[in-house]
Amino acid sequence: MSSDVIVIGGSFAGFSAAMQLARGQRNVIVIDAGKPRNRFSEASHGFFCLDGFSPSEIRRRAARQLAKYPTARVIEGLVNSAKREGDGFSVIVDSGETYTAAKLILATGLRDELPDLPGLAERWGKTVIHCPYCHGYELRNRQLGVMATGPLSTHQAAIIPDWGPTTYFTQDQQSPDPEQTHLLTSRGVVIETSAVVEIMGETPSITGVRLADGRTIPLEGLYVGPKARMASPLAQQLGCEFEEGPMGPVVKVDDLKRTSVAGVFAAGDMSNKWQNATLASASGVMAGTAAHRALMFGE
Structure with missing residues (x-):
């Protein structure tokens, strides 16, 4: 299946990115393994209008809202590999299915090492x-x-x-x-x-x-204060550059959340040196709008 953008990872960053693209009438697929960094918490706090809701409930609400847009689709699954293919990218999910897109947004998060x-x-x-x-x-x-x-x-x-x-x-x-x-x-x-x-x-x-x-x-x-590592190897597979953050390495991005690999954007904790739910969502908005801009202008 082909789309304009594949967003890998749901949660605050991924769904925020996908929402911008859906509202821009672009075909977007969110592939989410359902294991966000905050899954160990009973409630998420400090996020405007969602204070006290569980991470799983926030994710369900986001998926329901995104599903109202006809150009958006959410797929449950773990992306095992991602690579450049022609002018775009292809990803393989643990189900064995392959999806392709012109642009990728990585929102796969971090893993805490206690x-x-x-x-x-x-x-x-x-x-x-x-x-x-x-x-x-x-x-x-x-x-x-x-x-x-x-x-x-x-x-x-x-x-x-x-x-x-x-x-x-x-x-x-x-x-x-x-x-x-x-x-x-x-x-x-x-x-x-x-x-x-x-x-x-x-x-x-x-x-x-x-x-x-x-x-x-x-x-x-x-x-x-735990050490933090990439929750997924995809950024490394794609050849993205990293830089050191206060808790561990993060993907190096510019102000538009563009990685060092053309056509690949990164959002959320994996790209933010300072991390919480609101910052993750904000970076997802930026990645989504930047990916939309790249599609419009052939970047």
Whole structure:
């Protein structure tokens, strides 16, 4: 099946991109594997008019709205490969079907790589979180912790006291320098140098953490900055350039979300150095309108 544009990945970025193309009366196919980065969260927060809805419900609403446009189609499936073919591109889905288009929009997202700590993954997106603006309000005014994972952890620890009393666990790897120590202590942050070795409480709740020296610290929420990697190999398959972001590599794009490969656009977390649902949707809008422009002017 051929179309003007194939959008790989649904969620906030992919559906936002496809909506612009559908409204421009272009044939667009969205191929979505149904495994967005935020699927571990019970609700998505901070997105205008959809605050508190589950990621799956937001996706269902987006698919229903897009389906009202006669030039749009949504396909459930995982794209295993993508390549240039003539003046356009072809993709193969896990069902074995092949789809072709003049332009591609990649919105395949990122995969979070969490620290190897027992009990942490089971609580991810619930009581172990990363972004206070996305989920911090639900854990407000409780005893909170920040577990160091990289250079930005001290910055994270400095902002969390606005949501509750905060302890910063250096984990033997990210001890604050004198200037950072001054900032943290001025914000009321307690600095703990003994590493967290166990999360306590009945999942998904947290009642505290056990430290390497045997002590326990009462906690009800834990912030962790994970490393992030591409959720799909497609950008690499196509030869897109990458650049380093705060949490890991992202696809290099220009202001119109064009990648280094002509005809390929990237949107959402995989192309944004700073990431949340609203920014993902906005980048999808830009990628969709830019792809439409490229079709109009033969770019």
